[in-house]
Amino acid sequence: MIAFLVRRLLQSLMVMLSVALIAFSLFTYVGDPVHGMVGEDTSVDERQQLRESLGLTDPFPVQFANFVGRVVQGEFGFSYRNYRPVEELIAQRLPATLELSITAALLALLAAIPMGVYTGLHRDSMLSRFFQTVSLVGISVPTFVTGILLILVFSVMLNWLPSFGRGEVVDIGWWSTGLLTTSGIKALILPSITLGLFQMTLIMRLIRSEMLEVLRTDYIKFARARGLTNRAVNFGHALKNTLVPVITITGLQLGSLIAFAIITETVFQWPGMGLLFIQAVMFADIPVMAAYLVLIAFFFVMINLIVDLLYYVVDPRLRVDRSVAGSAGG
Amino acid sequence: MRKLVYGLAAAAALIVAAAQPADAKVLKWSYTGDVNSMDPYALRESFTQSFLLNIYEGLVRYNDKLEQEPTLATGWEILDPTTWRFTLRKGVKFHNGNDFNADDVIFSYRRGADENSPFRGNLHAVKDVVKVDDFTVDVKLNSPYPLLLNDLTAWYMMDKEWAEANGAAAPVDPSKGQDGHASANANGTGPFMLKSRQPDTKTVLVNNPNWWDTPKHNLTEVIFTPISSSATRVAALLSGELDMMRPVPLQDIERVKRTPGLSVLQQPAMRVVFLAMDMESDELKESNVKGKNPLKDIRVRKALYQAINIDAIHKSVMLGRSRPTGVLLAEETKGYDPAVDSRLPFDPEAAKKLLAEAGYPDGFEVGFDCPNDRYVNDERICQAIVPMWARVGVKANLLAQTKGRHFKKMLQPGNSSIFMFGWASLPVMDVSSLFTSVISTRSGKLGGWNPGGYSNKRVDELISLVGQEYDKEKRQAYISEALSLHKADIPHIPLHQQTLAWGVRDGVNVIQAGDEYLRLWYVTIDD
Numbered sequence: 001m002i003a004f005l006v007r008r009l010l011q012s013l014m015v016m017l018s019v020a021l022i023a024f025s026l027f028t029y030v031g032d033p034v035h036g037m038v039g040e041d042t043s044v045d046e047r048q049q050l051r052e053s054l055g056l057t058d059p060f061p062v063q064f065a066n067f068v069g070r071v072v073q074g075e076f077g078f079s080y081r082n083y084r085p086v087e088e089l090i091a092q093r094l095p096a097t098l099e100l101s102i103t104a105a106l107l108a109l110l111a112a113i114p115m116g117v118y119t120g121l122h123r124d125s126m127l128s129r130f131f132q133t134v135s136l137v138g139i140s141v142p143t144f145v146t147g148i149l150l151i152l153v154f155s156v157m158l159n160w161l162p163s164f165g166r167g168e169v170v171d172i173g174w175w176s177t178g179l180l181t182t183s184g185i186k187a188l189i190l191p192s193i194t195l196g197l198f199q200m201t202l203i204m205r206l207i208r209s210e211m212l213e214v215l216r217t218d219y220i221k222f223a224r225a226r227g228l229t230n231r232a233v234n235f236g237h238a239l240k241n242t243l244v245p246v247i248t249i250t251g252l253q254l255g256s257l258i259a260f261a262i263i264t265e266t267v268f269q270w271p272g273m274g275l276l277f278i279q280a281v282m283f284a285d286i287p288v289m290a291a292y293l294v295l296i297a298f299f300f301v302m303i304n305l306i307v308d309l310l311y312y313v314v315d316p317r318l319r320v321d322r323s324v325a326g327s328a329g330g
Numbered sequence: 331m332r333k334l335v336y337g338l339a340a341a342a343a344l345i346v347a348a349a350q351p352a353d354a355k356v357l358k359w360s361y362t363g364d365v366n367s368m369d370p371y372a373l374r375e376s377f378t379q380s381f382l383l384n385i386y387e388g389l390v391r392y393n394d395k396l397e398q399e400p401t402l403a404t405g406w407e408i409l410d411p412t413t414w415r416f417t418l419r420k421g422v423k424f425h426n427g428n429d430f431n432a433d434d435v436i437f438s439y440r441r442g443a444d445e446n447s448p449f450r451g452n453l454h455a456v457k458d459v460v461k462v463d464d465f466t467v468d469v470k471l472n473s474p475y476p477l478l479l480n481d482l483t484a485w486y487m488m489d490k491e492w493a494e495a496n497g498a499a500a501p502v503d504p505s506k507g508q509d510g511h512a513s514a515n516a517n518g519t520g521p522f523m524l525k526s527r528q529p530d531t532k533t534v535l536v537n538n539p540n541w542w543d544t545p546k547h548n549l550t551e552v553i554f555t556p557i558s559s560s561a562t563r564v565a566a567l568l569s570g571e572l573d574m575m576r577p578v579p580l581q582d583i584e585r586v587k588r589t590p591g592l593s594v595l596q597q598p599a600m601r602v603v604f605l606a607m608d609m610e611s612d613e614l615k616e617s618n619v620k621g622k623n624p625l626k627d628i629r630v631r632k633a634l635y636q637a638i639n640i641d642a643i644h645k646s647v648m649l650g651r652s653r654p655t656g657v658l659l660a661e662e663t664k665g666y667d668p669a670v671d672s673r674l675p676f677d678p679e680a681a682k683k684l685l686a687e688a689g690y691p692d693g694f695e696v697g698f699d700c701p702n703d704r705y706v707n708d709e710r711i712c713q714a715i716v717p718m719w720a721r722v723g724v725k726a727n728l729l730a731q732t733k734g735r736h737f738k739k740m741l742q743p744g745n746s747s748i749f750m751f752g753w754a755s756l757p758v759m760d761v762s763s764l765f766t767s768v769i770s771t772r773s774g775k776l777g778g779w780n781p782g783g784y785s786n787k788r789v790d791e792l793i794s795l796v797g798q799e800y801d802k803e804k805r806q807a808y809i810s811e812a813l814s815l816h817k818a819d820i821p822h823i824p825l826h827q828q829t830l831a832w833g834v835r836d837g838v839n840v841i842q843a844g845d846e847y848l849r850l851w852y853v854t855i856d857d
Contacts, residue, residue: 029735030734030735031732031733031734031735031736031737031738032734032735032737032738032741033734035733035734035737035738035741036375036734037373037375037448037504038373038374038448038451042374042451042778043451043774043775043776043778044741044772044775044778045774045775046451046775047778050448050504053446053503053504054504078504078506080504081366082366082367082372082513082529083367083372083502083504083513084513084529089529092529148561148562148565151561151562151565152565155565155566155569155571156565156568156569159569159570162571163562163565163566163569163571164555164557164562164563164566164571165531165532165555166531266558266559267559267561267562268562269555269556269557269558269559269562271528271530271531275530275558276530278558279363279530279558282703282732282734283734284734
């Protein structure tokens, strides 16, 4: 088990290094950050001097080595846009993104489970067809369109919810939360629906197909033969057995929710890491882009690792195999 | 004892009254990007500068009509062509209560003009600033320089004691980053004080009750929120969450105007958008003509100019919201001369003839670079020009990309053959900025934005005369001559002046200035 963990951690390190390497090789194509840092009438010499002092004129391998060297010492450099330490910028933005992504994931789960169960049990009812249609929309409409439509209806027409921002936030240590104020919670509703819609659709369809599968199995027939109530059969036996893949997928999707919150954050001016990244791209703010990409890679690696570990917890068969293999090897 | 209690109660009531005035006037407004730093010498990015002008002040400022007026200096005189003496305003206090005096000016010079400071370009003409007494300073110049006051409008005064007490006295050094106090806090002398700031989220200003000038505004608080997505910004204005926002995208102007309670302020901006051509390289990098450079031939440049139907661009691409120009200058910029502001006529037949005379009867292929996120509808303008040129036989291969990449490519001489950019002559608001950066022959500090390699000896002479002449009439004569010579050489194809569009709620009175500065001290909100 420990050997497995160590191996996985080493692999994670390799993944993050590769991400950094690929990211750095792409940075030659993002443009010239110096353009945004100086006034239009700045002379060519001054621009060149600034480029040199930022290390932008070094060859690519040197820039990459410098970056890795600094990161090992826990320094991510300074943003070209406002000269502040990158780790500080990211720490400021992390809470907003995590609150948005986790709320979106929870909303998606809470809506998707009953919808999935219902459509699995009543395949041909009107309501099922309605859910199916809605889920098609959720899969096919791009996030920015959903976001703008929600803003149009709930902010512009009905005036119920804010169209941008995070509302009032409360600082708890370094963590700023919008969950403790009314305006913060109101501001969270539209972005989390926008971000969670695709996940909801995905989970609903997953549960539906799993339910259809499970309902055909023998043990469901036996359960019914034993005279158990519908409720006990549907939820106690059928749903329970569909949840293993659902948990896996939800866990993995959390990573993509964090990484792909970029579009939602841009539409709603949500002050999270995705917005920071977009701003960095527009400014060619290389230190911020590099740190963001490495951090997202780290999230993916960690979530994958946790999901792998969860298999052992959730699925007893794997534990048996593992202990047999372990004793055989030992 | 009872008196004390009453006194305390009265004081508390006053504090409450001050905190929650019955007639709170709050302005909520938005722009595409954030103020990058609160430090006035961190960057010379025009939006940041414009925002900070409401907190910090310089020796001179522009008023609502864009005329210079004394601010922290009450007057000045030219002792000799390279020494200007400024008398400072007495009784001015920084937001923290410190007095403003000559030491602050000297400190601000040292911090802003330091060798590593990204701001130093703004003070390029200044050799030194010397204290004469507590309220008099001499500004020593490298050479006679008529635009000193223009430059000084962008140089804001910092408080020496405050900066030193907070460890922010050292100049900004972009390569070492800046974690300093001054990047997140502000202590100026201006009409508004910084109350709170969350970068990229919200910046709140409050009225400065101790401002030295008589306020023309009636604002108690200003809340600024950057919103990068245009659609969201428009929606926030429509839903009443904002009192003002800019810019309104061209396609949404009618929508905002139609909404009851909202209007759109429009006027020409100082920025002129144009095309430049590589007339220096012996062979164009991106062309099928080998061994020679067709753009060196003035007939080819003229043909490209005359093939462009600027009225079509004005109507279809800019939806009527542009002012086609014949020079690279806006009417509002000092030095503008209406006599030279006329375009060569749109004439595809003449263009074809010119190309044939130049030896390209079947036209040629050439690279064409444009930004896609810098100017209003930049990419679409270029897309409209491509078929216009195709009509006379020139096949332009358009590459439209993000500004960072576009400028990186085009600023390297010889890299781009034909390329778009714009010039606003800001913050000096004088033609000299265009002259020294765009038109002057490339050498040393001059011609940084002349990658096309335009060079005319007489124009260069005139430019250096313009840079040193104090006499207004003589100076304008030099300017007009240089402008007409430049125009006759056709190194650039002027397109148009952009239009500003600000969406404003009725009852909010905003002064829209051509330099795109929002001067909050002129803003009023009706009861």
